[in-house]
Amino acid sequence: MALLSALGPRLHRWFAGEPSADAQxxxxxxxxxxTTHPGQVQALxxxxxxxxxxxxLGRDNATILxxxxxxxxxxxxxxxxTLLGWYLERLVxxxxxxxxxxxxxxxxxxxxxxxxxxxEALWRQHHLIRxxxxxxxxxxxxxxxxxxxxxxWLDGAGSRGxxxxxxxxxxxxxxxALGVENYTEDDVRVAARGLSGWRVDWxxxxxxxxxxxxxxxxxTFRGERRRWNNESIIDKICDDPACAPHVTRAxxxxxxxxxxxxxxxxxxxxxxxxxxxxxxxxxxxxxxxxEFLLARHSRPKSPLExxxxxxxxxxxxxxxxxxxxxxxxGHAPFYPPNVAGWxxxxxxxxxxxxxxxxxxxxxxxxxxxxxxxxxxxxxxVLEHCSLFDVSPSTRAALDEAIRxxxxxERGLDLLILLALTSPEFALA
Amino acid sequence: MSRRSxxxxxxxxLGGGAAWYVTRDRAPWPSLDGxxxxxxxxxxxxxxxxxxxxxxxxxxxNAAPLEDRTLxxxxxxxxxxxxxxxxxxxxxxxxxxxxxxxxxxxxxxxxDDQFGVNPNLAAMHDQxxxxxxxxxxxxxxxxxxxxxxxxxxxxxxxNALPHTGFLGRVCDQLxxxxxxxxxxxxxxxxxxxxxxxxxxxxxxxxxxxxYLTNEDPWFRSLRTGWVGLAAESPDDGTSAKAARxxxxxxxxxxxxxxxxTEVEVPRYEDSGDIGxxxxxxxxxxxxxxxxxxxxxxxxxxxxxxxxxxxxxxxxRQISNAVAGFRTDLADLGLGDSTLIATTSEFGRxxxxxxxxxDHGSASVAMLAGPVVPGLHGETxxxxxxxxxDNLVATVSMGEYYATLAAWFDIPATEVLxxxxxxxxxxxx
Numbered sequence: 105m106a107l108l109s110a111l112g113p114r115l116h117r118w119f120a121g122e123p124s125a126d127a128q129x130x131x132x133x134x135x136x137x138x139t140t141h142p143g144q145v146q147a148l149x150x151x152x153x154x155x156x157x158x159x160x161l162g163r164d165n166a167t168i169l170x171x172x173x174x175x176x177x178x179x180x181x182x183x184x185x186t187l188l189g190w191y192l193e194r195l196v197x198x199x200x201x202x203x204x205x206x207x208x209x210x211x212x213x214x215x216x217x218x219x220x221x222x223x224e225a226l227w228r229q230h231h232l233i234r235x236x237x238x239x240x241x242x243x244x245x246x247x248x249x250x251x252x253x254x255x256x257w258l259d260g261a262g263s264r265g266x267x268x269x270x271x272x273x274x275x276x277x278x279x280x281a282l283g284v285e286n287y288t289e290d291d292v293r294v295a296a297r298g299l300s301g302w303r304v305d306w307x308x309x310x311x312x313x314x315x316x317x318x319x320x321x322x323x324t325f326r327g328e329r330r331r332w333n334n335e336s337i338i339d340k341i342c343d344d345p346a347c348a349p350h351v352t353r354a355x356x357x358x359x360x361x362x363x364x365x366x367x368x369x370x371x372x373x374x375x376x377x378x379x380x381x382x383x384x385x386x387x388x389x390x391x392x393x394x395e396f397l398l399a400r401h402s403r404p405k406s407p408l409e410x411x412x413x414x415x416x417x418x419x420x421x422x423x424x425x426x427x428x429x430x431x432x433x434g435h436a437p438f439y440p441p442n443v444a445g446w447x448x449x450x451x452x453x454x455x456x457x458x459x460x461x462x463x464x465x466x467x468x469x470x471x472x473x474x475x476x477x478x479x480x481x482x483x484x485v486l487e488h489c490s491l492f493d494v495s496p497s498t499r500a501a502l503d504e505a506i507r508x509x510x511x512x513e514r515g516l517d518l519l520i521l522l523a524l525t526s527p528e529f530a531l532a
Numbered sequence: 533m534s535r536r537s538x539x540x541x542x543x544x545x546l547g548g549g550a551a552w553y554v555t556r557d558r559a560p561w562p563s564l565d566g567x568x569x570x571x572x573x574x575x576x577x578x579x580x581x582x583x584x585x586x587x588x589x590x591x592x593x594n595a596a597p598l599e600d601r602t603l604x605x606x607x608x609x610x611x612x613x614x615x616x617x618x619x620x621x622x623x624x625x626x627x628x629x630x631x632x633x634x635x636x637x638x639x640x641x642x643x644d645d646q647f648g649v650n651p652n653l654a655a656m657h658d659q660x661x662x663x664x665x666x667x668x669x670x671x672x673x674x675x676x677x678x679x680x681x682x683x684x685x686x687x688x689x690x691n692a693l694p695h696t697g698f699l700g701r702v703c704d705q706l707x708x709x710x711x712x713x714x715x716x717x718x719x720x721x722x723x724x725x726x727x728x729x730x731x732x733x734x735x736x737x738x739x740x741x742x743y744l745t746n747e748d749p750w751f752r753s754l755r756t757g758w759v760g761l762a763a764e765s766p767d768d769g770t771s772a773k774a775a776r777x778x779x780x781x782x783x784x785x786x787x788x789x790x791x792x793t794e795v796e797v798p799r800y801e802d803s804g805d806i807g808x809x810x811x812x813x814x815x816x817x818x819x820x821x822x823x824x825x826x827x828x829x830x831x832x833x834x835x836x837x838x839x840x841x842x843x844x845x846x847x848r849q850i851s852n853a854v855a856g857f858r859t860d861l862a863d864l865g866l867g868d869s870t871l872i873a874t875t876s877e878f879g880r881x882x883x884x885x886x887x888x889x890d891h892g893s894a895s896v897a898m899l900a901g902p903v904v905p906g907l908h909g910e911t912x913x914x915x916x917x918x919x920x921d922n923l924v925a926t927v928s929m930g931e932y933y934a935t936l937a938a939w940f941d942i943p944a945t946e947v948l949x950x951x952x953x954x955x956x957x958x959x960x
Contacts, residue, residue, distance in 0.1 A: 501759075
């Protein structure tokens with residue numbers, strides 16, 4: 105180790121597998137917010153990494169619109185673009201914090217899609233999610249079950265008790281609340297009847313309940329015999345012992361990355377359950393724990409996280425956002441590939457993603473502001489990109505690039521492009 | 533040049549025209565070194581010489597050399613309704629089960645007094661299609677994701693899924709070190725193509741990678757930088773390794789795509805996204821780059837509601853796409869060496885809901901190319917249904933996949949966990 109120490113503290117730490125305090129602060133920002141904006145790690149330097157985590161958990165950075173503000177937006181023309189454009193602005197805002205992180209998480213967990221619902225319906229659902237993103241899971245699930253976009257997306261709208269549509273009944277158990285091993289085909293049939301009777305008015309998006317079309321006779325659902333409706337079905341699902349672990353695991357995969365150990369899952373699901381499925385106490389238990397800070401790079405960044413990170417580096421005020429980018433990267437909000445949302449796996453760092461991300465970078469230009477602010481040196485570029493403790497091969501690649509490219513502007517371009525396509529920048 | 537980055541400046545010049553398509557009028561298809569795509573010792577089988585000389589292509593039954601054989605697998609995502617693909621109109625039960633979803637027998641392309649083909653499949657049907665009935669798994673589930681996983685992984689039982697995909701393992705068997713052996717077109721990456729050693733790639737976008745072949749010194753520096761970034765570091769975690777592998781694949785792909793220019797799309801009339809994907813497939817196969825397996829996903833088959841219009845549109849697009857594709861293959865002399873086959877995670881329930889169908893089990897697979905056209909397999913009963921009121925499969929996924937493997941002379945035991953026997957009389 106003497107030799108490694110002689111190479112300098114940065115390299116030594118990297119080999120020892122113990123991230124520097126800045127690397128840990130950057131990690132906390134990437135997971136609890138959506139990305140690190142330049143300067144945010146530095147602003148946390150007064151706090152040790154664990155205290156930085158608590159600081160990020162404690163910030164109030166929710167964007168919640170009033171009913172009037174929500175109603176004021178016009179979706180009559182290019183509704184998709186309006187919706188995506190508004191959301192993209194929010195996602196890349198340097199002030200976007202835990203509330204944005206969890207709003208995005210819930211959209212990927214309780215999916216709905218423009219493939220079946222209108223932009224205005226998705227807009228309203230988006231604000232429903234915003235209201236509950238850090239609130240209570242049961243409230244969120246109750247409301248989204250009879251949300252117009254969801255009723256269209258999973259065919260609850262118009263489902264009649266005598267011949268019910270099973271789509272939502274299955275997915276609410278399989279994907280949203282319980283897990284594929286925790287429901288039966290019989291559960292689907294009964295829940296579909298309990299959830300029947302809802303209608304949506306296409307024009308006004310008003311939701312109404314039609315008792316005539318609801319299944320009114322008693323049925324046995326998960327051991328209980330009674331007359332069921334949407335509220336009692338969802339309550340029964342939320343009361344199920346499988347609910348807290350299922351939702352906890354889903355959040356864990358995003359916030360911590362990977363799968364929790366059985367003990368840790370039990371512990372966290374216990375916190376969630378004891379707090380009546382309140383989301384904030386679960387997040388605090390998850391992040392304010394030594395395990396969280398050690399989980400650096402435990403999963404790839406999603407294409408959206410990568411994109412938001414890229415915009416942060418180039419400067420949100422200087423980049424002309426194009427919602428189409430996310431479609432190209434296979435991660436467009438409001439267009440999940442299917443009802444399970446976007447999977448977290450190594451496809452996010454595949455050759456395909458490398459090609460697409462680099463294509464996208466080729467269409468960007470550096471702003472004068474960035475050219476003035478950042479020296480064309482490897483250290484400055486890495487710090488600007490919040491890349492701390494990079495691997496020797498990454499550093500060597502950047503060192504060589506700048507040696508071969510002494511011309512200032514083209515050198516800065518080259519370094520930033522390499523930093524944004526580096527393996528480290530591809531990891532969360 | 534203004535004080536602007538080369539990223540933007542060069543993209544403007546190069547971004548538009550640079551892609552890897554071959555134009556239609558540039559036959560014969562060139563290989564990378566500019567020589568004709570045909571293997572010189574098998575000119576008759578590849579047909580390139582004949583095509584170049586303007587002679588009509590002559591079908592050579594059963595004569596495609598093993599090393600020339602390729603597979604194009606079209607995945608019908610969402611669960612294709614087999615009963616509206618190959619319609620058992622002679623069974624009076626069908627009309628009882630489906631009062632407004634069944635196709636009017638008078639519209640069908642009649643096969644015999646029992647069966648008719650969906651009229652939207654006319655273009656494809658006229659060129660010869662093998663319809664394999666009753667394809668499914670012994671103990672089906674109702675979940676898209678559970679069943680897709682089984683089909684992607686090639687594990688009929690759904691327990692102990694292998695890490696690789698069925699097509700990925702086929703690629704491993706076919707791997708001779710080609711830069712890319714398996715490609716997914718139109719949907720990005722797919723678990724079906726996850727391989728152990730062969731390189732596989734998903735291409736959602738047609739002009740990915742133009743910058744990889746640019747010879748400007750700046751772009752060369754960039755490429756050198758990427759080679760450096762792709763080099764492993766001793767302490768790489770799993771995700772970092774995957775990220776470096778992704779970069780490596782992108783760089784290798786550059787070698788494949790150099791020398792190929794643009795193809796025009798849309799190419800096949802009224803053929804939707806799948807028509808674009810198959811147009812690209814014809815180019816990849818015609819250019820003889822070592823690609824042996826092409827996966828083409830097409831979504832939208834989850835027809836819980838408004839089934840007729842949706843399903844008819846999808847089948848018509850597939851039919852037009854496959855018919856155009858096969859015409860191109862014949863022109864390229866690849867008609868007998870390219871097997872086209874479909875999969876779907878499940879069929880639909882025989883009994884309809886309001887105006888759609890819920891998740892079912894067995895469905896109909898379609899095969900084209902070197903196949904024996906007509907009906908194959910045993911017809912599932914519309915009366916003896918399983919516990920979920922779904923069809924009982926008569927051909928297992930394992931038998932079907934073993935048949936696709938047999939096309940490449942790969943024993944089922946090499947790519948499946950059960951030694952299924954391939955179906956006889958299906959391929960010719």
